[in-house]
Amino acid sequence: MAISASSFPVRTRVGTVHLVGAGPGDPELLTLRAARLLGQAGLVVHDGLVAPEILALTHPDAEMISVAKARSRHSMPQDQINALLVREALAGRDVVRLKGGDPFIFGRGGEEAEACRAAGVPVEVVPGISAAVGCAAEAGLPLTHRGLSSAVTFVAGQCKGLTDQNWAGLAGHDRTLVIYMGVATAADIAEKLIADGITPAMPVAVLEKGTRADSRTLVSCLADLGRLVAEERVQSPALIVVGDVVRQIEPDGIKARFAPELETIA
Incomplete structure (x- = not known):
């Protein structure tokens, strides 16, 4: 489903969606950039397989939204995740989209980046150890x-x-x-x-x-x-x-x- 900027009310500032790789689980394998973004983020949209030790590195005041997926059971379908990222960014919020491993290896990061860019939302990809x-x-x-x-x-x-x-x-x-x-x-x-x-x-x-x-x-x-x-x-x-x-x-x-x-x- 295509998402356009006209689908959401837009404020003066458009936030950036950061597609961040959390790596396989050990928090010490995070990149320095990933750790810094987590420590600064006001909103983190994360997968269910991201290790709790990594989630614990987020800013204490950050809003955390789980979009956990399991086989044949998704807490939020992919098109709704895309819409969530676009909506929050167009409302002026920077979003950390935290994914296990690397965002572009079986993480659907490409789909999310495509949806954001189509809606005029800037995207930054922070690779993770796959x-x-x-x-x-x-x-x-x-x-x-x-x-x-x-x-x-x-x-x-x-x-x-x-x-x-x-x-x-x-x-x-x-x-x-x-x-x-x-x-x-x-x-x-x-x-x-x-x-x-x-x-x-x-x-x-x-x-x-x-x-x-x-x-x-x-x-x-x-x-x-x-x-x-x-x-x-x-x-x-x-x-x-x-x-x-x-x-x-x-x-x-x-x-x-x-x-x-x-x-x-x-």
């Missing part, structure tokens, strides 16, 4: 590694039409596949990748709540991915990493391991 980069670093998992992977692909695991997408070639020899939002469809994802030609023995890591105090690194082979997620009761936020780079994870950091052939990880 979940893939931050969680992989904590696990000691290099997304690229000479001789193992020279390419990385990010995909969303709960997109409509999952079975219609062609993932052939995205994982396997010299490639790493990082799957966001794949917990609920983990078994289907494994089945799909195997059908698309990936060996069932391909190493897989599940990075649950990465960089947070209760994070876990779980390792399996592709064929056992669904069982790993189910039996370990993996909860979001979690990433699935598929590829030979999983073998680089330090054994002491692994909280659960399935499949005997992965005992050689070192």
Whole structure:
């Protein structure tokens, strides 16, 4: 739904919408600019997966609006979030739109920026450490590694039409596949990748709540991915990493391991 400036009463000053990446969870991974904006903000519109420790860094007098989203359950639809940002900015308020990870990697930051600019609202994007980069670093998992992977692909695991997408070639020899939002469809994802030609023995890591105090690194082979997620009761936020780079994870950091052939990880 297009949003125009004429849809809202406009004051003399138009505020700026700051699309701010909160990173994967650890507040020490915030950029300096993100931390400064949080400390100054009068209005923070935040996702549900933003860690409480990061929300605690906001100004004591800031108005906090949660627009939490969960699978099949949104507290506020995306078009209403867009309208909220535009309305508050056109009313003269600067808005910090706080998103987990990076705003432009599966964060719908592009949609929100588009809506704001169409309504004449200035937008600033403050990048954050993406979940893939931050969680992989904590696990000691290099997304690229000479001789193992020279390419990385990010995909969303709960997109409509999952079975219609062609993932052939995205994982396997010299490639790493990082799957966001794949917990609920983990078994289907494994089945799909195997059908698309990936060996069932391909190493897989599940990075649950990465960089947070209760994070876990779980390792399996592709064929056992669904069982790993189910039996370990993996909860979001979690990433699935598929590829030979999983073998680089330090054994002491692994909280659960399935499949005997992965005992050689070192």
